[in-house]
Amino acid sequence: MRPGTLDTSDRPLVLIWELTQACGLACDHCRADAQPNRHPDELSTAAGKQLLEDAAEFGDGQLVVLSGGDPLVRDDVEELIAYGDDLGLRMTITPSGTGSLTADRIQAMADAGLKRMAVSIDGASPERHDDFRGETGSFEETIRAVDDARAAGLPVQVNTTVCRETVDELPEIRDLLREIGAVMWSVFFLVPVGRGRILEPIEPDEADAVMAWLDEVSDEEPFGVKTTEAPHYRRVSMQRRRREQEESADGTRDASGGEENPGIKRRGGIVAGDGFAFVSHTGEVFPSGFLPESAGNVRDRPIHEIYRDSELFRSLRDRDELTGKCGACEYRNLCGGSRSRAFATTGDPFASDPLCPYVPEGYDGPLPWDGNEFASAD
Structure with a gap:
């Protein structure tokens, strides 16, 4: 176990359950290539409750993210949240920015024990965001949902995709997050899967520059910053802080802080299969939703056993395999x-x-x- 980090051989930092792939949006970056209708083999409410019981075997406070598609297509979301909350799980959700995310639904999820809601914002204006999400009015629905979540006492996280189409929007999205009172900015660097294959990623050198900028943002803003599918953000941050220490030692400037970003310490080394697991709508267990290589199905074997013992997950936790x-x-x-x-x-x-x-x-x-x-x- 690495000092100061979760024992990722024993439990994931993040467990995502894709409740459904059904969704009314057609987002350009969609990993799931979401469809309008639900799949007939989705995990049932009973099977989902068993999954949550098995997830509780990881230990008290295990983070569970309910995702999709649009998870609110299902009518058992509040029941599942309450069940997981009673088991000691930290239940969160990433709904789509559609009309399904009503104020009443948000309040019902908060009453059921939801701990955080995450929404996607991929443009700082309605035009840019709606074009990327494939739905006119999505930006307004999302901002309205943020207001409703805050009124219900729910912290809000904002997820943003970084690709050629969105990278220039990041500074204005940062300002928007400050205005709407977000508690976390999760910045996803495009992986070419699903509909995301048609999008253009940014270049490697530009990615490092964006990550260095994000590290500065994390020092300056009241909200936290983390990256998804960009673990070299931790390298970029460490290199930046080392340079600041060296410059401070030379008397050229004051360092902003000699220690690692607390988020880096907490998430050191977390990648697909190592601190992260994903359960698909049909129960297949993947190291990540962006790495669709199955290690088993929760209908056949408990999630905690698959995560801890499957050959795929164990190999991904061994950095000597790289x-x-x-x-x-x-x-x-x-x-x-x-x-x-x-x-x-x-x-x-x-x-x-x-x-x-x-x-x-x-x-x-x-x-x-x-x-x-x-x-x-x-």
């Missing part, structure tokens, strides 16, 4: 690279993350640029 420059990197235990992006671009979850521009000193092997590892470091 190949290419990720395997040679001195930051592999802090970072580990996006296993989902490696899988999406090479078919190998242990390959290098093509979004990371960092090349370890002395490494002269293949590089993952353009989604492959055929280019030489020379």
Whole structure:
């Protein structure tokens, strides 16, 4: 177990349950390639309650995120939240920004024991956001839902996708988060799966620059900042803070803080399968929703057993299994690279993350640029 971190061999920091893939939106980045209608083989209410009972075996306070599609397509959401809350789980939800997210529904979820609600904002204006989400009025519905959540006493997290289409919106989205009182900004760096395959990712050097900017934002804003599918944010932050310490020691400037970002300490090394697990709408267990390689089904085996004992999850927790420059990197235990992006671009979850521009000193092997590892470091 790494000092100051969760024992990720025993339990995930985040367990996501995709209640359904049904959704009224057609977002450009959708991992699930969501459809209008529910799948007939979705986990039933009874099967879902069994899943929550098994999740409680991870220990008190296990974080469970109810996602979709649009989870509010189901009419048992409040019942599931209350059941999980009674089991000692921290129940949260990521609904779609549609008319299903009414003030009454939000209040009902809060009354059932919901601890946090996350909404997606991918543009700072209605035009930019609605175009990305594929639904006119989605921005207004989302902002209205944020107000309703705050009125119900629910903390609100905002999720934002980073790709070529949205990257220039980030500064204005930051300002918007401050205005609406968000408690957390979760910034997702595009993985080319589902509908996201048609979107253009930003370049590796630009990704590092965005992460350095986000690290500054985390120091300056009242809300927290975390990244999704961008674990090298931890490397970028560590390098930035080391530079500040060195400059402070040279008397050139005052360091903003010599210790690691508390969020980095808490999430050190968390990647798909290592501190993270995803249960699909039909019960398949994946290391991440963006790494659709099944390790089993919760109908056949409890989630805590699959997470702890399956060969796939155990391998993903062994950083010595990494190949290419990720395997040679001195930051592999802090970072580990996006296993989902490696899988999406090479078919190998242990390959290098093509979004990371960092090349370890002395490494002269293949590089993952353009989604492959055929280019030489020379």
